[in-house]
Amino acid sequence: MSEAEWVGAWSEKRAALSPERVGLVDAATGVEYTYADLDRRANRWARLLDDYGVVRDDGDAGAKPGTAADTGTDAGPRVAVVSRNRPEYVDLFFATGKTGAVLAPLSHRLAPPELAELLATVDPELVVVEEPFADLVGGATDRDAWDADAPILSLPVDGSRGDEDGRAGGSTTWEPYDAVLADDGSAFDGPAVDAGDPHLFLHTGGSTGTPKETVLSHEALVWNSLNTITAWGLRDDDVTPMVFPMFHTGGWNVLTLPVFHMGGTVVIDREFDPGQILGIVEERSASVLVAVPAVLRMMTEHDRWGGTDLSSLRFVKSGGGPCRESVMEAWWDRGVDLSQGYGLTECGPNNFAMPDDWPREKAHTVGVADPHVDARVVDDDGQTLPAGEIGELELRSPHAADGYWGAPEESAETFGEWVSTGDLARVDDEGYVSIEGRKKNMFVSGGENVYPAAVEDAVVDHPAVADAVVIPVPDEQWGQVGRAVVELRDGAEKPTLDDLRAFLDDRLARFKHPRHLAFVDELPTSGPDKIDREAVAAEFGE
Template sequence: MIPAVDWLAKRARLSPNRVALIEASTGRRIVYAEWNRRANQAAHALQALGLRKGELLAVLSTNRLEYLDLLFACQKTGVILQALNTRLTVPELQALLREIPPRALVYSGDLGEKAAALEEAVPLMIALDEPVRGTHRRWEEWVSRASDRPPAPILLTLEDPWVLCYTGGTTGLPKAAILTYGTITWNAVNTVMSWGLRPDDVAILNAPLFHTGGLNVFTTPLVHIGGASILCAAFDPDQVFDLLEREPVTLLFGVPTMFIRLQQHPRWGRADFSRCRIVISGGAPCPMPIFERFFEKGVPFKTGYGLTEAGPNNFWLPDEKTQRKPGSVGSPLFHIEVRVVRDGHDAEPGEVGELWIRGPHVIPGYWNRPEETAQTIVEGWLRTGDLAMSDEEGDFYIVGRIKDLIISGGENIYPAEVESVMLGHPDVVEAALIGVPDPEWGEVGRAIVVRRPGSTMTEAELLAYLRGRLASYKVPKSVVFVEELPKTGAGKVDKTALKRRFGG
């Protein structure tokens, strides 16, 4: 059993005066010594409220300083942070809390009414702002009178849970992945070593903290190396452009929909990314037009691959390969093994199969879900459910999800490829491809498309554009135009919702 260390206490001793956090809305800077004191106070407040090692603290909050304080207060006390997706409905959240009941729930004021609807499932309700019920505790009252000295040491090992982070949940009730001190530590080690993070790096943090992308793409690895995160309440294109002008941003992460919104913004043309060492997309296959527009600016834009159950950082593509291999995620990080499995055997280069991942960054399983754990993690290998292939140089490409694969007349259609081509049309803002039943071919593609405002593009015009760029069997047989595409809590296009509505 390897003991887990107090990250902020270590970092506060090693680099006490380095900036750790920048509050985007105010420009306020917090150094590591101050952040450690804040987390100590939060830890004492949790203990005063009666929380102990192994108990669950649910957090229903938008991004804010207190959320990050609580993350590391949990590390100091052994309390397990249960990160709730703020975009879920009350019935969905109630179902999660019935399955995994927490000891307490902390909520932000903007989510007060939603939190109040959950109070029957939670013994203790704590408000970060003004409580919506008289029975709820006010966090500030407890933390303001708490000591900023280190709490009494708690024996924790790398095997102990730190965070319960929910999967996307597009195929039923989301599963709570157990992120241990070890898995988060090894993701940080892999990222710092393989991506080359530095103490002077500064990242924009606008992915939600209830998602592994917000917690672990850059945030926790930067604590490991002593860098800084600019904390944003949410993703806002104007704010991103402001920060690029005002702050020394070197790291930028987003999901494809975020980069699409940036590139469609009026400020895109004059945006300067020259200080950014890493601009990387994740969470879903990235359409080719996004790459091309970054390459026009001289930015070595790349896509990564991750999931809640592993990392989420797993691969790296060196800058010199980005324009030669757009869309490749590169090769596995330092302490990670991968396989592409096809028909029970390792696939040859160029063959598509299921991606399997092994390493100390992989979760031990799902909370209270032994059957799903056994199906997903087999002899140490995480079966991702994603389709991938490698090339002759050992670089990998993510093709799509197994469940999204469309088999039409015996031919495999990978939606990500078709979506990338559709997004190359100047009148297409967003696009998704789903499979629908067909009496002749078994299944065919249906495109769900959001047009540029003011566009009168017809189905026939879009299909003619695609026929000139895709094999005939890949061209959708129908197009549905919509105002917007539904998104999951992580900002990905919700294919399950699209299939329910348009898959008949």
């Protein structure tokens, strides 16, 4: 048996327990991979990493300030990946665990300058790129921000061969991965790994400036899995479509790793659309689904919605932003237990759960804290607020990240005994937590605090409105007032501002009413289909 511990032992130990159970389904090709398959593939990739020197060496490992390095933890060599969801991502997750390396997934939605800055931050020893993003990475290698001297392996598009002639990118030579992948899938004898050693670098979904690389240790990944399994009640026969991208914490920590931990089945694809997700739920008898509110809404509006058998779903969770009550009711009407979750790359992300037989009047909350999570709401001085008062949400858990790689000042602002989330919340008398929006998004109108999330919930209740963002704009009389930027439902007529305010009269205090109204064909998104509030503010905020 390998000496690798923690994440590096997951595939081997799961393969020993349930070798013929299907762990991964690639919907793009229809191929199913058992846990025995996944461990063999991970061992082949571990040998490839070994050939490229991507193996942890405590004597050589260096650390940048502002991360776990401050407590004596080093990061091993890094592997950067730019790809859509595909089996090789899973192979590399387990393989880097076996070699003590760090996996750094990078978004393929970035522009070349942004990607170049992230590559410079990660400083990888090896880069793995899916062919459709070769030009993106090639453009990043031409930037001064990244001194591109790491070899690059290409992953071919499904059904094709890699570029056998290689490809020039800066001074770097590209090689097709299958030309150098080891044939030996037997157990790989890797280095010993400590619980606190970093294993994942996941960048934040910031829409202004370069995202920060969050350092997640082996121990943090295990604890998030345990929190999810125990609080959500995951089972070894669970099946889930993984609709989040694997460059995002949702792609790994929301369900993929907890389901692997339990020995369940994860279904991936390069891209998902709402109709396809509905098809997988029915065809694969999916039991668990987590998605962003926009995807859940689009599923309810799809032609397949009414005819899809949803009876296999034990529960569905919404994450990545507030889920409108109308969307929740559409799922409830189909007999599906849909509730809201809350998380962030820096902690978890699975921090809360709904108690058994939770009442529908708590649907606006994210539930109560998971077994190994402490949550509190504090004022600007860091003092805990009583129930019912709004303040910043802080979290404490062994699944919290260690910091931001190479960013000591930002790390100090966010991480400590408690993780400062930057989100406003309140806790009711029964311990249910309500998220009231981002701290930086709150604005003051005529001396009254206005929380955009609450206004948006009321605006979206209007029958013509599919979604909305409320942003502050200057006002001579009140200092600031709200502008509602609205995405209409298909075929709906635009309401006037007076129409909208009349609709809100018995729903919101008048000082919260938007005083300006704008329309967009579609609200901009960032990350895994989360609404990009900064982009809305940049266009409509003056």
